[in-house]
Amino acid sequence: MLKKCALGVAAIAFAGSLAAEAVAEDSMFIPLLSYRTGPFAGSGIPVANGMYDYLAMLNERDGGVGGVKIVVEECETGYDTQKGVECYEGTKGKSPLVYNPYSTGITLQLIPKASVDKIPVLSMAYGLSAAAEGGVFPWVFNPPDTYWDGASGVIKHIGDMEGGLENLNGKKIGYIFLDAGYGREPIPLLEELATEYGFELLKYPVPGKEMQNQSSQWLNVRRDRPDYMVMWGWGAMNPTAIKEAIKIRYPMDKFIGIWWSGGDDDARAGGEGAKGYKAMNFHGVGAEYPALQDIQKLVVDAGKGHTEDGKIGEALYNRGVYNSVLMAEAIRTAQEMTGKTVIDASDMRMGLENLEITAERWKEIGLEGFAPPIKLSCGDHSGHHMMYVSQWDGEKWVPASDWFEPMTDKVQPLLQAAAAEYAEKNAPWPERTEPCAGDS
Amino acid sequence: MLYREAGQFKTTYEADQAMFPIAQDRIGVLVILAIALVIPLAASDFVIASIMIPFLIFALATIGLNILTGYAGQLSLGTGAFMGVGAYACYKLTTIFPDVNIVILVLISGLFSAGIGIVFGLPSLRIKGLYLAVTTLAAQFFLEWCFIRIPWLYNYNNSGAIEVPERTGFGGFVLAGPASPPITRYYVVLGIVIVMTLLVKNIIRGRIGRTWMMIRDMDIAAELIGVRPLAAKLSAFAVSSYICGVAGAMLVFFWLGAAEPSAFAITLSFQILFMAILGGLGSLIGCFFGAAFIWVLPVLLRTGLPSIGIEIGAETVEHVSRMIVGALIIFFLIVEPHGLARLWQILKEKLRVWPFPYA
Secondary structure, eight states, rough: OOHHHHHHHHHHHHHHHHHTTTOOOTTEEEEEEESSSSSSSHHHHHHHHHHHHHHHHHHHHHHTTTTEEEEEEEOOOOOOOOHHHHHHEEEEEEBBBBBBOOHHHHHHHHHHHHHTOOOOOETTTTTGGGGGGGGTTTTTOOOOOOHHHHHHHHHHHHHHHTTTTGGTTOOOOEEEETTTTHHHTTHHHHHHHHHHHHHHEEEEEEEEGTTTHHHHHHHHHHOOOOOOEEEOTTTTTHHHHHHHHHHOOOOOOGGEOOGGGGOOHHTTTTGGGGTTOEEEEESOOOOOSSSHHHHIIIITTTOSSSSOTTOSSSSSHHHHHHHHHHHHHHHHHHHHHOOOOOOOOOHHHHHHHOEEEEEHHHHHHOTSSOOEEEEOOOBBOOOOEEEEEEEEEEESEEOOOBBBBHHHHHHHHHHHHHHHHHHHHTSSSOOOSSSOOOOO | TTTTOOOOOOSSHHHOOOOSSSSSHHHHHHHHHHHHHHHHSOOHHHIIIIHHHHHHHHHHHHHHHHHIIIIOOOSOHHHHHHHHHHHHHHHHHHHHHHTTTTTHHHHHHHHHHHHHHHHHHHGGTTHHHHHHHHHHHHHHHHHHHHHHOGGGGGTOTTTTOOEOOOOOEETTTEESSTTOOOHHHHHHHHHHHHHHHHHHHHHHSSSSHHHHHHHHHOHHHHHTOOOHHHHHHHHHHHHHHHHHHHHHHIIIIIIIIIIIIIGGGGHHHHHHHHHHHHHHHOOOHHHHHHIIIIHHHHHHHHHHHHHHHOOHHHHHHHHHHHHHHHHHHHHHHOOOTTTTHHHHHHHHHHHHHHHHHHH
């Protein structure tokens, strides 16, 4: 009995040993947990393309970073947490430098593993807000802003529109969100700000499998008549929400999405009616930057990568580029600090922690004016950087505000408290043993 | 010829009623157990953590569903939710009693799942077949709603997810949590799955299992010869949910490390149901076949296709492996509607008379 099964097990063991082959010494390995399938593919594809293309362009133009090629391998997660963990387990044997989970659910899974496996997690402007506390989460990075920074920025913008934060008293602000770790993340901050400024927070959760059917939520919106709507959506949820908002004739300039709800295809789905819809952003859009032109020339026109013509410069594509810039610059920082050309994951952690991209550096890499200067530190893995509000003009995103700071003074104490609470709930949480730069 | 039982005489009742009456079967089981025990020494962490551990856990969950659907004939679509009850119960227990060995808590958490299973099994006394499937579907949605909407269940975490804290036991081994090595978790899972499988095997061979099968085959006749439907159906729900609950707790504590409510969605119920149907309803070995087919095959395709030198994008691998698995499911169900277990049985019959075409 069961001999067939034994054979099968042997075959599995064999296949596994094949999968664990090592990457050549003179390259650095970065796995991309991407999703080009499933209901979140609409947002996942441009981000994955942007990340892949920038690294591919560096390989083509400069021969990688510091002369070392970067080996990029995509692993399809479908935004599914189990598959994401499988991708992680499957690639961590190939000495990856850093993981970009691109899903708050997967990030939450990887955070405890990161400090054990000693591989940094770069959850760029998503994931656990409290992970900005470098003292508690030495291996997790979420620059340039946390979700709580984003939420405080949205409230600040609403305050500007009302002529001052004190005028928020008595207003109703609706919050429509994907009912998962992602959408729930900013709620503590929004509730805190609601009590502070006296506005009423109305919550409209959208379950993951009901993303494309939001009529009941928007029926409630029509009944409650909130003064402003804030959205934390992703994937197929965004275009659906925008279409529903148009259908109930909600004033689009009072409908503000987080940066992940600001894709070109999201807004375009609403057609003419989507004009005026706003979304947060922390980098420039458009393809005029020299680095993006290089991508067009060396990657897209050369027939490499997946990007379709005309997609370069869209908001989510540029976000993927931004993410890869952070990685490339962190590698460069780590190379300078260690003197090595081929760095490993713990060097990468140091590189991320000491990451600094000045305005001059942005210019050097061909992205002048793309984003404000970035600086991370030992204690602050996010940095509360500047952001702006962008608005859909019917064809593209245009800035609707100047660059402004989030409410750092409100967010920071909450971050510290949340990090301490996380460590306590997950006791015994490992103490930070990694020295800060300069201490070692 | 190799697989021939001629000459194996049973001289006692014990020998005749043994779990594996044929010597070749006993040898086969021992060989498989030996392989299962030494596999971690040869295999990489990926094989253990992403193939073997989930395979064993899914096989156990399939056994749980098979008791209810395959042996007692009560169709259920609530498996994922019952697994979730086990997982959340275990999470609450281990945060309330952090010093108790996690393995004991995993086994206790199955009891909560069993209790919930009995409650949702009550309608089975009056309704059957597809109608019962609808009430278990209601259980699935109701329980999933609870996982999302009752913050007490996930200790008011902002993320709404349950995260596994580090737990040690059995003399300092790290059994659960991010620092736990896959080998340790594998042996714990293997131990639980072996013990549970043996227990279930004996329950099914005994009086209780026979009452389940009588209810399945014809409930009126069963009632007339003295089987109480109340006890038989509810015990099937209880045992099934217990096993699913234990599997769900293991899913989070020994495999994923953290789980959002969506981990226990209806897709999980369907996944387990497909494993049971494809492996063979009413067969324990079929549960392992089904779990291997639905879980291991796609993983092998995903990692195997690129490693044999076929250069295709990650998303194409995903599409291709879905198509291959889908086609294979259709193929196997056409070739043998009773599942892989029946194919295995036919193979054994053939082996028995080999090299002759008939006995």
